[in-house]
Structure formats: C-alpha cells, structure tokens
C-alpha cells in the first residue's frame with residue numbers, strides 16, 4: 001500500500017486551539033494510507049524578501065517539511081473574516097524565493113472551525129484563493145465549515161466528544177485520503193501514458 005506523508009498546518013497558534021484538536025482528530029481517523037504530521041508555524045519569523053539570501057533556520061525547516069510531504073491539510077480558524085496572520089505568513093514563507101515555492105502541485109484540503117455560526121467560511125475561501133495562485137489542487141468536496149465549536153465538544157484528552165462533529169471530521173479525513181490517492185495515482189497514470197506526449201490521451205480510469 002502506498003503511504004503518503006501529509007503536512008498538517010493548523011492556522012491557530014493558541015495552545016488550547018479548537019482547530020488543532022479537530023486536526024488531531026482528523027489525523028487519527030484517516031486511513032493508514034496517510035502519515036499525518038503537524039508542521040508548526042508559530043516560530044516562523046515574518047516573511048521578508050530581504051532575508052531570502054540568508055533565510056532564518058525556521059524558514060528552512062518549514063520549507064523542508066512541506067517539500068517532503070505529498071499533501072497538505074489546512075485546519076484553521078477565521079480571524080476577521082480571513083485567515084489568521086501566522087497562517088498567511090507560513091504560506092508566504094513557503095511560496096518564496098520566487099520560482100521555488102514548496103506548495104506547487106501539492107494536493108490539499110482546508111477545514112475551518114469557529115465558535116461562530118458560519119464556521120470560518122471567509123477564511124476557508126481566502127485560503128482557497130491563495131491555493132489557486134500557489135497551484136495546489138484543492139479538494140472541492142466535501143467542504144468543511146465547522147460552526148458552533150466549543151471546548152465542551154472535546155474530551156479531556158483532546159478527542160472529539162460530540163458525536164456529530166466527530167463523524168463529520170472523520171468523513172472529511174477519509175475523503176481527503178481519497179483525494180490524495182486520486183491526484184497521485186492520476187499523475188502516475190499520465191506519466192505512464194504512452195499517448196501523453198502527442199496530446200491524444202485516452203480516457204484514464206480514476207479508481208484503483
């Protein structure tokens with residue numbers, strides 16, 4: 001079985017983050033085909049092009065972690081109807097120097113969670129907008145806007161106690177595993193397609 005290394009980027013740097021707990025629950029529920037690891041963003045100095053020739057160690061560590069992954073799962077709150085600053089900074093750090101973005105071609109998905117009713121919709125779609133420019137194939141469905149999330153939906157060990165929330169998080173994790181497999185297997189089929197070089201591509205089966 002192919003195992004894909006997945007970088008999990010949590011948009012909140014708060015210790016008791018609800019989004020971090022949801023990310024951990026999703027990771028625990030994903031099939032064995034995914035090896036999910038949270039890549040920390042709290043220690044990344046603000047992106048500054050003047051530092052490109054002598055980048056901080058934290059930037060190098062972060063870029064290596066993303067570059068070595070075969071997919072990215074973003075789980076983030078919404079700040080002022082957009083993504084939190086630390087997450088935008090992480091995206092910018094990974095996108096430079098120009099022409100050396102570590103995000104390009106990485107299949108990805110985004111889930112947003114908030115105590116508010118609209119579940120971080122604004123952050124979710126701002127992140128999707130950046131993903132278009134970064135050339136990241138983003139899972140379109142299912143969308144995940146977790147609204148009304150609060151501490152009492154979690155057990156003391158951080159796992160999701162609320163059954164409805166847990167089921168949605170788990171099904172999202174499974175759908176993401178399918179998305180990662182689809183993109184990588186699709187690329188493999190295209191690479192193996194002898195007709196690929198002349199533009200006459202036969203229909204390609206998308207499963208198995």
Ligand SMILES: Cc1cc2nc3c(=O)[nH]c(=O)nc-3n(C[C@H](O)[C@H](O)[C@H](O)COP(=O)(O)O)c2cc1C
Nearest residue numbers: 012014017018019020077078079080081114115116
């Ligand atoms: C600066 C700031 C801005 C926020 N803006 C929004 C917002 O636009 N929409 C929303 O639903 N919640 C907003 N919130 C509330 C967060 O969703 C809430 O604090 C959430 O718990 C943060 O996620 P975390 O628990 O993963 O840290 C904001 C919180 C902060 C600190």
